[in-house]
Amino acid sequence: MEAPSTTRIAAGFIAAFVLLTVNAAVSYVTLDKLVAANRLVAQTEQTLKLLGELRAGLVDAEAGQRGYIITGEESYLESYLSARPVTAAKLQELARLTADDPEQSARVALLEPLIGKKFEDLSGAIAARRGQGMQAAAALVQGDQGKMLMDRIRRIVGEIQNKEEVLLALRTAESEFNAYITIVTYAVATFLNICLFGGICFMVIRGAVARRKLAVVERESNEKVARSLAEVQVRNQEITFLSQMSSFLQTCATSEEACTAIARFGPQLFPTEIGVIYLFHASRNYVEPAASWGGANPHEDMFQPSDCWALRRGRLHAVGEKDTAMVCEHVARNGGTLQPYICAPMTAQGETLGLLYLQSQPATGDAAPLSEARQQLGAAVAEQIALALANLRLRETLRQQSVRDPLTGLYNRRFLEETLGRELSRLERKNLPLSLIMIDVDHFKSFNDTFGHEAGDAVLRDLGGILQRYVRGSDIACRYGGEEFTIILPEADIDIGRQRAEMLREATRELRLIHDGKSLGAVTLSLGVACFPDHGRLREHLLQAADAALYEAKNAGRNCVVVSSIKTLKVVESPQQRDQAGR
Structure with missing residues (x-):
């Protein structure tokens, strides 16, 4: 199918534009006439409605006045009181609607003073009823003057109404004629537009069919590019989240x-x-x-x-x-x-x-x-x-290696010094005690010389296991150096520290070690106990107090617990030493 030339399509669109312009102009003129006619019809209907409401308002006001004169009840005056301002507003609206007709406008001008006079008469009768009684008010109402005034008002209202009804018939006929002309105009214009645009559409469709394959190819290409961009965006987002997660994991x-x-x-x-x-x-x-x-x-x-x-x-x-x-x-x-x-x-x-x-x-x-x-x-x-x-x-392993003694599995001296200072600061704020036990293996050098260093290492390993089993979860057991050990007991006073030291001494004394099938004999401990804040408030002072108590235990014959004191050192003897002293 051969696609129409650009010139033919352009000529068709120009002709369509001219036809549309003519149709629009004709349609505008006819529609404007129709709107104007409808507006006049609506104006006439509004005038008739106002005349009816005006007449009804006067009747209601007069009925309210008579009801009040007869009964003296103020409630009857509600219709009179409400009718007066409403009637004035309706007269103004009626004057506006009839302003384009001099004859009707003159009648409305005559009507305004008559209605005003009517309300003055009604008001006078009401005032007479209030001031002089029903007889005086009835005399005013029964006169012919009020009836003559009301008849004149009715006559003028009737003249205005008759003229408006004639105008309504004429304007309605004109509106119907304009509507017919508008319908015919639109029908003809629509038919012409359909014919013209049908030809244009035929030419455009011929061209569209020729270009459809190209559009399909372009659409598929665009969709492919869009999918690729979406996938790239998703991949970039995944890379961002993965990078953020990796950054958090590293910290x-x-x-x-x-x-x-x-x-x-x-x-x-x-x-x-x-x-x-x-x-x-x-x-x-x-x-x-x-x-x-x-x-x-x-x-x-x-x-x-x-x-x-x-x-x-x-x-x-x-x-x-x-x-x-x-x-x-x-x-x-x-x-x-x-x-x-x-x-x-x-x-x-x-x-x-x-x-x-x-x-x-x-x-x-x-x-x-x-x-x-x-x-x-x-x-x-x-x-x-x-x-x-x-x-x-790996970091945890390196950290453990930096704070753990590889032989015993206990914390090392570096960890002890860091932790002890931190615990002392914490417990000082809480006003709580802390006990420190310094431990030394008795005759360890001789033990190494007798059984060898491997046996000595076995003793230290087993002793480390005993310390781990006999300390609380909050306690910290450390290898201080060589055959010396230290235990930190947070929130433990001197009595608890002494009891824990005695328990460790007894548990170690009952230990029987075997290495390479040989019995290594009994192992005893000397222990020194110091307490914060009694024996020192600083880390160095507390360690010195516990160390001094330990050496006092060594000098006291070993295998015993010595409690440090600010002034004196108290020795807690082992049961064997007490027995020997008794003998």
Whole structure:
């Protein structure tokens, strides 16, 4: 089909424009006449309505006056009082409506003083009734003057009404004629417009058909570009959220904080999926959930690594609704309708730390597998989380190495000094005590010389285990150096400190150590106890007091507890020493 030329289309539009202009001009003239005629009809109808209301108002006012004269009840005057201002307003409106007709305007001018005189007569009769009684008022009403005045008013109103009814008939006929002319004009114009625009549309359609294929190609191209831009925008948003999550994870101090951040950013990265982060237990026998979003965990709280294909294969595992043959065991055991999901192992620094599980939200109909873009994002998120958790664990390991003694597992001297100063400041604000126990292994040098350093290390390890078992959760056990140990007992007074020291001494004395199949014999301790604030308010003073009490215990024969005092040092002897003193 050959497309019409641009010149022919332009000529058609010019002709259409000229025809439309002519039609618009003719239509405007006829419509203007119709509107003017209708306006005159409405004006005449309004005039007739006002005349009727004016006459009714006078009748109501006169009836109210007579009712008052007869009964003397003020309530009858309501119609009179309301009719007077309303009648005046209607006379003004009537004068405005008849201003274009001199004859009618003259009649209205005659009517105004007559109505005013009528209201004056009514008012005079009412005043006579009030001042002189009913007989005087009745005499005024019964006279012929009021009737003659009312008859004259009725005559003038009738003349105005008759003239307006004649005008109404003429103007209605003119309005109907103008309406007919308007309808004919519009019908002819519409027919001509349809014919002309039909031809134009035919030419335009011919051109449109020729260009339709090009439009389809352009639309498909634009849609493709729009989809690409939308995907780029989504990818950029995902990268932004992933960057923000990585930044937060890098500033987290603990794994718990990291899991909280993951649960916060999970819905932003995966708004249409249910997500669960599983982490290996310390035993590495099973994984357990650490963070989730998008709804309740749809599967088991914990499961073995062998129950997940991703953990077994060490790579991402994706399952659609129909892929029932390769469903992970931890998903299959849940039962119910299978939803598409992926399992992405979280591996960093050669170690698998856990699993990222993503599942499509339950929906009606067949659910497709998660798109490749979502799978790639899941793998990237799993990698970022794994790196963050690995760094956290590395930092925690380094921190523990910096504050822990590797032989005994207790805190080291550096941690002791930092913690003791902090605890003293805290307890001083709360006005609470703190006890400090300084411990030394008796004859440890001789023990090393006799059994060797490995046996000595075994003694220190076992002693570290005893200290960890016999201290409270709030207590802090430290290796002070060599064979010396220190225990901080927050909120414990001197009596509690002495009792704990005695308990440790007894527990150690009863310990029987064996190394390489050889009995190492009994191990005894010397212990010095000092208390804040009795024996010192500063860290150095408290350590010196406890150390002085420890040396006093050494000098007192070892295997005993000595409590420091500001003035004196009190020795708490062991039962054996008391027996020897008694003998």
